[in-house]
Amino acid sequence: MRRRGKNHDPSHGTANHGVYKRLGLHSVSFNPTMSWKDLAAAKKQAQLEKIPQEWLIKDLPTDKNVVDFPKKSGLLSDLDLEITESSVATLLQNLASSKWSSVQVTTSFSKRAIIAHQLVNCLTEIFLDRALARAKELDEHLARTGKVVGPLHGLPVSLKDQVNIKGIESTMGYIAWIGKPVEKSAILVDILEESGAVLFVKTNVPQTLMWVETHNLIFGRTSNPHNRTLTSGGSSGGEGALIALKGSPLGLGSDIGGSVRVPAGFCGIYGFRPSYHRIPYSGAANSLEGQDSVNSVFGPLSQSLDGLTTVVKTVLGKQPWLRDAHVIRKQWSEEEYALSDHGGKGGKLCFAIMWDDGITKPDPPIRRGLELTKKALLAAGHEVIDWKPYKQAEIGLNTFAIWSAGSGDDYRSVTQLSGEPLIGSMAPDATGNEVRPVFGKPLSAYELWQVQKKKRDLRQEYLNHWSATVAQTSTGRPVDAVITPVAPYASAPHGLNRNLFYTVWCNALDYPSVIIPTGAKVDPVLDVKQPRTEFFSPMPFDKDIYERYTPELYEDAPIPIQVVGRTMEDEAVLAMSKVVDDALRSNL
Template identity: 65%
Template sequence: MDSSWQQIAADKKSHQLDSVPKEWISSAQSLPSEKTLNVIDFPQESNVLSALDREITESSVASLLSNLASSKWSSVQVTTSFYKRAIVAHQLTNCLTEIFVPRSLARARELDEYLEKTGTVVGALHGLPISLKDQISIKNIESTIGYVSWIGQFAKQNSVLVDILESLGAVPFVKTNVPQTLMWAETFNHVFGRTSNPYNRSLTSGGSSGGEGALIALKGSPLGVGSDIGGSIRIPAGYCGLYGFRPSYNRIPYAGCVNTMEGGDSILSVLGPLSNTLDGIKIFFKAVMSKEPWLKDPMVIRKRWSEEEYNLADHGNGKNLCFAIMWDNGVVVPDPPVRRGLEITKAALLAAGHRVIDWKPYKQAEITKNINDIWTAAAVEDFKRAAAPTGEPIITSMALQQDTEPLVFHPSDGGISAFELWQLQKKKRDLRQEHLNRWEETVNQTGTGRPVDAIICPMAPHTAPPHGLNKIPQYTLPWNLLDYPALIIPVSQVDQELDAKQPREDFYTADDRANYEQYDPATYENAPISIQVVGRTGEEEATIAMSEIIDQALKGAQSQP
């Protein structure tokens, strides 16, 4: 290419809003100033949205689908309302990448005409706008995943998941921002820039599905799809106050998506949903399973949605469940707000008649080292090859000031041999076996006659931190290596009085001390507090059902005087 990478990126960014009607774009004067950190309620005040737009975009996924199926609201109306709110969200947090208004509205119009003509819906997601992480391929649209060198590479076909979503009647309408390489727990790249947290724009929205997190938190999308190899769905969900679900390997089809570190199949990235409402998680998962994705993606396990598992047949039919709380991981002690979120959850579950015991962390640091050593084997070469065509630099920090740190992945001199990689993967297998055994052994502690039903733990040792400071993924990474499904549930928000800093003298690790010293409740003002619910491999239906029970218990406790 003749142009510099900076010019290529600037040209791409400058055309981002070309397809958006001007009346949907707020004037600079009408937007909050940069000094306004909390913008979560601004869309409700925006003069871009009508009363009907606000009603539609603040509805649950189940309500939207019901009103679409009954023709109370047309798909064109619903898609337009979410488009308008998505553009507001983007102007507040920089959460979008690809925007394709004419294409999506044409699709919505087809769905409306089909319903009017036949009296039936196309499928379980009829008329519903769905946002997609940038790496999910849509035919004739780019998926740059933050690489300047990938600008101009248009997808030749849909990813399998997009084909399935469209067959269910969904309307893909925007793609969302990610970090360059995808392998960051924050969201910044040279093409589209940085995404911030709508609850406090001095804080990160998380990553790598950070655009999804910010967009959905502002209700600019009812349901989005992210990916997760080390926490990339759960971290944005937790930091942005959403529900987000990381399923087990190979249940949601991944075929046709673009990615980094392809071929490193020891620890798989998985796709999963994010939503403001928990019903969106179940609706998405059940709908995708209904289309037999194993017939379209050879990696997908042949397993249909199981109503029996959802009804918790293996978990006492959902009565008198026993949850285990992992208060910390033996590596980094969580900040006061995170601890408070766990205490709120424990009290709510006990009040609802369930049992709660403690989960003793096991080899959490060893798991984290194993997963990082596996990634280290080839990650740097992968990133450099992707960036080389334009000469764009590999981002080495998510800080506001760039180039302040070395690259995250540090390969040993000359890399490692295939044999050495095999030893790491053998260790991973052994760690999975050990954890299966430990889970089974809890049958002696629960009092239910079966092992612990699910683990509840932090999603991170802190709520959303300032940009560049999200460096401790040890609360999400282990479940990726162990392949446990995990679902994020919002609980509360940081309160400066309730979450005051507590004195400590003893620390597990240097990271533990650094995290403690970093904490100041004023820094984390308004940040959401979330918990993580962890099930056993392949128990997606049960994990969703148990999360619903926990969520109901939390809501019930909050409604008490």
């Protein structure tokens, strides 16, 4: 390990020290007479001052891959390592039995989160004193009563920056929102705390949220811990990077076009996009508020698949429909989790693989991940057929048109308050004068209705397309789940993650989906570039991505897959994902 050199990204744990004091600020507050740059620098400085000095890394590594650095840092004890490398199920069991105190578990994850932040710049708000005070209360309750507070008793949980916690800021990458602690927690936060969770950090997002990378003008850029020349994805990129470095056992992000699943896939962890209106969203900060044709949903990210299931069961067990008017009245169903509509637990399932979406042919590592999955499922006794893509480009473009109808006005209504520029490029060498890329234009109300009407029709057509697969399976049922890439590549260099067609169709059609790491990584020997002369058209993605590919560019990037089910089959999709995950692990 070496001292950071001249090419080290300054967003990795450094800041403009002295600005905070020079401005004479005891706390960062929005002042319209201050420049946006000074406000941003003061906020970043205030963040750094919350980091315990004894947890600072003396010699920051210059390696691209820093996944294993926390183990080697010397900052974590053997107990810290045992705790932070345990599954959610193990953590909850040991917390409930008092083998580990909540204070100890919270301290271990806090320490590892701070290490992760110095490596990949993944955090926004840090409130460790508050978290430890909460953990102490939980320990005292368990000692006094012999009972846990709830199913998440003592478990540290991280949150995407937009999730409001009373008394803490949610800047969401907007400088105009600095110095404005929220007055009321989101309903999801109330439920997590009532269930015993210990909230301890919030994580980085792109300005506006509406990017599949993570960078803003306050906190800077979040990198992929497997290869810091690549993006962690977005917009829940801070969550993905933090959990990949095991700085949190469980986090909550949001997904409107892939914002949970892309970071989960790129960072080699598990992520879940639930159906519309199952997890409460009320009380959170957001962009595009009022746009309710393609809904953003909250979903979990975790190092283990059991973490996803545990938090969904916990939240639904609190009857969130009694607090959030938009949540549907649907309890967690053990019957559906036992695959009652899919032949029953332990029965033969039929999976279909989408080898490509007809827009972009995946890079060789992604193809290999799909082949590994097919082999594992066949070995486990399941049926695997090919999935025929259906209007994937039309579905994606229709979604982009809905967003673009008013997104420009939405973003500018906030950025103009501080004078900060609207980010037009995620490239590290961006000048700040770039025009933000959009697939659409402002629309009249009537024009928007027509686009939304088309979305309605596409949802019906896709349901019919799926139902018709009953003629291709041996189970007497349509395909149980579809397995697809998360993206056409394992990750992307900073500024070049521009393709979300493999995820956005699930948002448009409201299909719940789970991201699973295959356990494989990009390998220059196995993932050699193959010659091609024909490319999909008319969009340029296919040829551009093909020409960019070399295995060396994506060195060490994890290879993920996506498991997709039909609307409101959340429990079944989680159960089928366990079938897929178990098959993959048994074939490693």
